[in-house]
Amino acid sequence: MMDSMEDIAELAKSVMKADRRALSQAITLIESSREDHRIQALDLMDKLRSSDKKAIRVGLSGTPGVGKSTFIESFGTYLTGMGLRVAVLAVDPSSIRSGGSILGDKTRMERLAREPNAFIRPSPSRTHLGGVARRSREAVTICESAGFDIIFIETVGVGQSETIVSEISDVFLLLIAPAGGDELQGVKRGIMEIADLILVNKADGDLKAAASRTRSDYASSLMLLRKRSHDPPGYPLAMTMSALEEERLSEVWNKIDCLIDWRKADGYFYNNRIAQSRFWFKEEIRQGLLSMLDKQEIQEEISLLMNMVDNGEVYPSAAAQKVINKCIGEIE
């Protein structure tokens, strides 16, 4: 992809100048699983690391149909209208198995995609979960060093991907649709616990009253959660809004902005980033060790021994030890 380390230095410089082609090229590089690309990617990340630019990283989750694309489209355009520079990344857990892709279709965000101050990057089509996490984190660093003010990290609400996104973001938004009854829409407690703002979208037309009731339900259940010592009074909070009619976008921004200011003053903002870096450091060590198992000769050894395990010719612990010895290159 790159011919030499000098090219990586060039690429880093172009990224920091927010050159869009360089941005795309850099993200493609970190998405590659080829070993030589990986070495270049680490070199690139090291060169971008020293950037003192700091974006606000906004995690966003919600089940399909809740209006995430419309929200990012209208809220993102509102923010660029204020002169802010906005990047949109996607963490797509479905891509792990299906090869499908959210944000694959930029036409869902036509208006924002045309904004010169916006950058939208679809989810890559095929990666394992460890890869998704690393790719997302590194893409955030790339966008941050390119000087974006707000980076959205979007995901579909299906469990594990929210954990990944919350470990990358400074603020976490949960998008909800108005519900008919008074029951919470099967939103898992774990997701409620990481959400800073619950946005009941589609508070427009016929759904206005339902949205208001849904908001109350969520507000009540947020009150039952443990108070977070690092947050101002009233947070986490639930509010209604309409992405379609662009209603209450400034209130949403205001709530995010206040929370960030408070957390910066409190020290939590930077402490949390350090904790996140530690988390990823440890997680990548784990993933890196386990990725040794992906090598072809190890896979072959595993299938060979698996047959012997099936036939009772070797005890599972002993077979495992053989694989481990092979991984660490010991001569048996």
Added chain:
Amino acid sequence: MMDSMEDIAELAKSVMKADRRALSQAITLIESSREDHRIQALDLMDKLRSSDKKAIRVGLSGTPGVGKSTFIESFGTYLTGMGLRVAVLAVDPSSIRSGGSILGDKTRMERLAREPNAFIRPSPSRTHLGGVARRSREAVTICESAGFDIIFIETVGVGQSETIVSEISDVFLLLIAPAGGDELQGVKRGIMEIADLILVNKADGDLKAAASRTRSDYASSLMLLRKRSHDPPGYPLAMTMSALEEERLSEVWNKIDCLIDWRKADGYFYNNRIAQSRFWFKEEIRQGLLSMLDKQEIQEEISLLMNMVDNGEVYPSAAAQKVINKCIGEIE
């Protein structure tokens, strides 16, 4: 512990003759985390592997106070009374953190402990979760090659340890206490899904009616679970019993025995054991690779780099790569 490989051969022979001292010594050996002991342990397991003795492995779970010890005491004594040989092992998740131990106190099963055909082994006092799983699985193999007919693997109902136990057992029993109301006692769906028999204990005295209602509640919710193609009609099932008054012990045994016979005829019994061996083979490879991180020089490297990550002097991915390189002994 052992002076040579010949001693291991001797130990294996004594284990297969069901010598109690050898049994204890063998389990102590597999519990050790010392590297030389580990090599001996693998040798021992390899020598015991060829045994064609087959025990029935019975997993047992239930929250504290539900009467697990009393159940094993009275059911175990009932089985030895039938001429069967019974071993009792414990998987104690609390030992991982607290160093506490279930079954630590054999006096809780005084009568069974005195039976010449019974062997009770308390949980070791301090191991990590991977260690607990391996130790339990290897202890089962040791008891099996010693010719025990029934091996109980007991655990406290706290999530992850049930998964471990279900991946070691042929049948899984869930012990429940009679409840006051008609609500299920916060038993997680995951545990319901692995249970073959739900035993509502303490169906005696004042609690008889409550036990009967609780049984109905569980029976109804078992009906909502997906049917298992490998099981006879009516399974999984819920029944009342009393460990204290030794009521319906023969019915419990009958239900276990029928299920095992059916699964053996169906082929599921042996296929399941093969699937379990595969699971442990893969799991031990994972654990073995990750245990490289426990070495002192690696721990030191990690803390050193963690400081640099905190101060933004190195990017987390790059720091992780350094640790991995050190693990696999590459020269940087």
